Amino acid sequence: MEPAVILFLLPARLGERFKDRKPLLLLFDLLILGAVVSAGFVVLLRFVEDVTWEEAIWLVWQTATTVGYGDQPAQTSIGRYATMAFGLMDIAIVGAGIGAVFDAREDRRRRTRLGLMDNPHRDGYVVFNFPGVSRFTGFVHEIRHVESDAPVCVVDDAIEQLPESVTALPHVHFVKGSVLDKDTYTRAKLADNKVVIVFPTHPGDPSSDGTTRVAVDLILDTVTADTRVLHVLVSPDNDWMFSHLASTAVMETLEVLAIVQECQDVHSADIVQRLLLNTQDANPMTVVPERIVGWTWQEFVTYALPAAEERRVEINPFAIIKDGVPHLCPSRLERIEEGDLLSVVAHTGLDWPAFEHALVRARE
CATH class of the missing domain: 1.10.287.70 (Helix Hairpins)
Known part of the structure; x- marks a missing residue:
């Protein structure tokens, strides 16, 4: 032209x-x-x-x-x-x-x-359906304890604008749009961010899982394999709707389960809370085994102590994950196979490759 x-x-x-x-x-x-x-x-x-x-x-x-x-x-x-x-x-x-x-x-x-501008952030978090001031600010606080200034975008159609206490937080953006509108996903820049989280439109209402199912399905059509998708599930009875979707479910009733455990076993709730809080104590960390593939769970646990002493770190084996399913108390003879993941409890900053080298040396 x-x-x-x-x-x-x-x-x-x-x-x-x-x-x-x-x-x-x-x-x-x-x-x-x-x-x-x-x-x-x-x-x-x-x-x-x-x-x-x-x-x-x-x-x-x-x-x-x-x-x-x-x-x-x-x-x-x-x-x-x-x-x-x-x-x-x-x-x-x-x-x-x-x-x-x-x-x-x-x-x-x-x-x-008013949420009419595109999400300017990259490599951050996108939250569908504003979960309320307390939950959202708690989420941002915990995320940024490890990832300082991690950008967060809120996508919602039910609110006109974010509360002032939320807009005061740095690097928080708002996109107003319906989950059924294709333009919403374009403006939210889902593929440019690393995690998308879908909260229920009506907390406590199991029928909200249907809306969540639609949103997750459309989100997965938009993002790449590099973007993780999480959804909050109101009722475990509705988990079947997500069985073939590459999204990780988090139970909305998690706090109820913690209360039940605390009722039956003192300190359980506090232990679980500390595991999940970035701002307190150690946290679960998922690692990829390479040098210890073929070891039994007993060997891993046994040599973790001398390896931790050599590396001067605090670490506890927590679970083995096979085909995406975690086993919290595996048999001592359970073998760590190719494709498995390990969950360990450690402080932020654990150098897993170096620790795995120490494991091998401890076994020699």
């Missing part, structure tokens, strides 16, 4: 793209108008005042920037009238342009607040 045609079609294309952002569109229109008027004035001076193109451009520049007309004022009546007209138009365009800049900036803030 010819450059002249592109320039001719530019205003229409900008108008279509930014039709919902009038202040920004006005700014573009003013810039285009200023460019057209300046070009016309350059051509007029070039022929009316009989100057070179360079001189004509320089004279227009001086007039447009209110520097004055320098040492070479217009000599002809047409040139003088054109200079006055151009000067007045330029003052009006500059004034309107400055106002449009501030209006566009304020409009951007408003659109961001």
Whole structure:
């Protein structure tokens, strides 16, 4: 396409793209108008005042920037009238342009607040269905204890904007949109982020799992294998709906289960809570065994102690994960096979490859 045609079609294309952002569109229109008027004035001076193109451009520049007309004022009546007209138009365009800049900036803030802007974050977390101030701020606090300033985007259609206490948090974005709207997934930039979490639309209502199922299905069609998808399940009876989906379920009734365990075994709830909190004690860490593939669980547990002493770290074997299913108390003769994962309880920053080397040395 010819450059002249592109320039001719530019205003229409900008108008279509930014039709919902009038202040920004006005700014573009003013810039285009200023460019057209300046070009016309350059051509007029070039022929009316009989100057070179360079001189004509320089004279227009001086007039447009209110520097004055320098040492070479217009000599002809047409040139003088054109200079006055151009000067007045330029003052009006500059004034309107400055106002449009501030209006566009304020409009951007408003659109961001109302969830109308695309998610600008990458390699962060996307949360579908705002779970409430307490849960959300707790989530952000725990995530950022390990990943400082980790970006989080909230996608929701039921709220008009995020609460002030949430918007005060840095690197938190809001996208307003329905789970049934394709544009919602595009604006949330799911494929550019590492974890997507779907909360129930109505906590405590098992029927919400149906909506969650739809959202998870559509999300999985949007993301790549590099993005993990988690969903909060209200009722375990509805787990069958997610059986063929590559999403990890987290029970909404987890706190109820912790209460039951505490009722039957003192300190159980506190232990589970400490395992899950980044801000307290050690946490579960999933690692990939390489050098100890073929070992039994007993060998792993036995040599973990001298290896920990050598590395001067604190670590406890926790579980073995086979085909995605964790076994918390495996048989001592259970073998660690290719493709298995191990869960260990350790402090943040454990160097697993180095620890695995220490395991091998401890066995020799």
